[in-house]
Amino acid sequence: MATHPNIAAIDDILTRVRSNVVSDFLHYMRQIHPADRLPARRDFDIAAVPHLLPNMVLVQVERQPAPQPARFFVRVAGEIILEAAPSPMMNRYIDEIVATNARLSGRPASVILDVRQQVLQTGLSYYWHGPPRMKFRHDYADLEYVHCPLANDGITIDRIISVFYYHGATD
Template identity: 55%
Template sequence: MSRHPNLAALEALLAQVRHTDVATFLRHMMAIHPPGRLPARTAFDPLAVPALLPGLVLVHVEYRPDGAPRLFIKVAGERIRDAAPMAVMNRYVDELLLGGERRVIADTRQTVIDTGTAYYWYGAPRMKFKLDFANLEYVHCPLAEDGETIDHILSFFHYEGTA
């Protein structure tokens, strides 16, 4: 069985990350990743990484009849809910009234869908938050029940300068 490209992407990202919690998240995602396919949502047990729960976001990817994805934020950890400028949990991204900021949320995850590999960001925030912090570090990871069609994206966020 061939090695899935997302495993190589996760390994490369592990060499770049700055915060230990982001590295812990990546190591866990690598540990649950089967060699030749994407991990299923059911492979991720949040209780295996309890210290990371406040920074996790789980997005369900729903596909419209035309094949276009629609993103539904199923779970947002406490740190995310505290930082977000509005309620995000149990909402579709396209219903969030954020204008260009909505594009940041959608476009980064669209990149995951398009490439089938994890997406990483470190730098100044590209949208407004309620919290004051220096930089943002996050990673979006694809999940697929059938090992191929991305049906969830699991993310971990670290706000630099916060607990």
């Protein structure tokens, strides 16, 4: 049985993580990750990581007819995320959020869409640590996040679960 390549991606990211929030999230994702497929939403037990909920976002992937890109619908966003976001997020598509953020800040915010498209295309978790690449309600020294794919059938990504840590924010 071959090991799923996302396990190696998570292991690699764990060597670079700086915050306990992202580290705890990835250790949990590694724990629930089946060896030969992606984990499903049902594998993720929020009761196992309640301290991470304020920092998490769960989006549903909605595939569109070709050549349209998939859309991402925000199902759940924790309190810390909602406080930092420059515009409402809940029950909205990320492409709509991107358009609103660009209008409000005058800066493109497509990165929040692009990195999820990358997760969808590669099937691998995506990690970022560095200066914020979009405008938030507050100024943060750095932003750290990871997006992880979920697939009910173990193959076709239908959700992406993420955790964010805002360096410089009050904990």
